[in-house]
């Protein structure tokens with residue numbers, strides 16, 4: 001059985017974002033604390049004892065405190081159920097949490113060579129001593145089985161695949177330490193339980209839905225999908241910034257080419273938005289946008305939501 005815990009569902013900055021006075025951030029600080037959400041990451045386990053994080057958000061420390069499944073085992077002086085971290089991109093909200101895992105517990109980082117190149121290029125990540133924290137390259141379209149700390153099998157098979165996206169925002173206009181070839185900066189994952197054959201998809205960043213991606217996702221029982229913005233220009237329209245969703249590598253929820261329309265006819269049992277920006281009106285429970293999303297079968301999860309497959 002696969003167990004998945006949504007550690008956080010928000011995009012970069014979280015809800016509320018430290019310097020933001022938008023409607024959602026304001027409400028989350030005052031009368032609606034249930035709107036508060038940490039930055040997107042999930043934990044997954046095939047055996048219930050050993051867990052793998054998919055992305056390590058800057059809120060990881062808070063997420064681990066809030067998640068009993070990830071607490072040290074009773075009676076152990078030093079222990080973590082976390083066996084590894086799988087990175088799907090190198091944005092700050094996907095990798096900064098690694099710095100909160102620097103206290104000497106062994107685990108493995110699985111990431112594309114382009115993402116590993118960025119970690120290598122930023123010396124602060126050397127706090128994760130490579131003797132303890134191995135870095136394993138993963139390849140597009142090559143399934144791998146992450147290992148437990150003793151080298152035994154985790155019972156999960158993970159297939160990384162390329163999705164439309166961008167390299168990390170902080171590299172815009174800079175030389176990418178992984179070279180000029182763009183493939184590998186944004187990955188989707190298919191995570192399956194080897195014992196049962198059940199699987200889910202994880203795409204926290206996706207700039208568009210291609211026919212190939214539609215064919216891949218069709219019939220899935222569970223898909224976590226990029227829910228950054230409701231409409232492409234919402235940050236600009238709200239006076240919050242000058243970037244569109246597309247320019248940040250994210251599809252909108254709404255519109256003819258948005259996530260809701262693009263995945264509507266794919267017979268997916270459970271569709272869950274992740275990486276939802278605080279500017280997105282679908283976060284507000286009573287908003288028309290939320291109703292449209294829910295009527296189309298989408299869920300906007302609270303942090304801590306557990307799903308089993």
Ligand SMILES: [Zn+2]
Nearest residue numbers: 020022025278
């Ligand atoms: Zn805000």
